[in-house]
Amino acid sequence: MASGRLIKLVVFELLEFAAFSIPTLVIVEQFATAYQGSRNKAEKTHYWLIVSxxxxxxxxxxxxxxxxxxxLLYKKRHLSKKIxxxxxVMMMCVVLTTLPSFSFSIAVTEVQKSINGSANNLPDTLPDLPVSLVLTSLIVVDIIEKLRTYPLRGKQKSHEDTRVHATTLQRIKTVTDRVKQNEGNPEPPQPAQRTKAPAAVTRGPAPEQAGPQEPSFQSGVLRAMSQWDVRAEIFLLSFMLWADTVEMVRxxxxxxxxxxxxxxxxxxxxxxxxxxxxxxPQNPLLNSLGxxxxxxxxxxxxxxxxxxxxTITPVLGLCKNxxxxxxYVYFNHLTKFRIFSTFELSSF
Incomplete structure (x- = not known):
């Protein structure tokens, strides 16, 4: 009986190959149909030539x-670790599938303009299925590449457990560093002296702001509703990440x-x-590239x-951009200047 890892590999590879090949075939078939309309419709030579x-x-x-x-990526593990x-995989999909699909989508419109003689005789809307198929296939490959490092069976640690664990480790590290510092630099106790507050204090690291207290549910329906799993969030974030591009293509x-x-x-x-x-997804340049x-x-x-x-495009999209x-420019660059560099804590 095949192992779960092998089944997962085969299913992922088949889905990725389908997402890689199907969009191009669908878009080009649409182009062949539009081009055949400009020729003798009874003769299907041009149609089958383009499809082939x-x-x-x-x-x-x-x-x-x-x-x-x-x-190569599967057999040579040391090469994949150097990348x-x-x-x-995503580069191949973008260059070899998405780029030709977008090009043929534009070509379909141009062919329809030549058939009807002017842009005024074109249909009111273009079919949404081909373009949606291209973007959906690209997002599916992105989701599969992110899911490869996670098991598909079993329960992942909750976000709350991970946060508590990370906080505990940070506190232990901080206490350990302080103990080592005190052991390495022993100083005799000195009497407390009353000193004036200096006019300018050397700035240290920015203090951490305390956020609002979040509820914690231990049992019942609310506990079931508060479950969080990174594998499910991959699907949500992958589609939300490209909502702006999907709207623009629409x-x-x-x-x-x-x-x-x-x-x-x-x-x-x-x-x-x-x-x-x-x-x-963890590339430090991703935010600036976005x-x-x-x-x-x-x-x-x-x-x-x-x-x-x-307003054929939503004003909300413009506001978001x-x-x-x-x-991004303000918090990453302008705050480095002196006029914006003072750290303030909210009193609320």
Missing amino acids: CSIAYVASVSLLIWVPIKV KGWRP VAGHQAVYKSAWLYPVYLFSFISLLRIIFT VLLQDLPFIFVRLGLIIDLG VLVTVS
């Missing part, structure tokens, strides 16, 4: 790139966008924002869309 090219493309990149890299800060299906030249910057900056998925690759470009794209076409960018 898409199958050949997926087969080629799978056999020449996907499978060799997968085998730090980025994920080869705007591309609006008739006022894909009938105009705004279609190109929307798809371009949406793809650029997806480049963050290549980096590991601002540079997503929030900052989306400010200009959304602002231009609102000025030119109206502005607030995230401003808060």
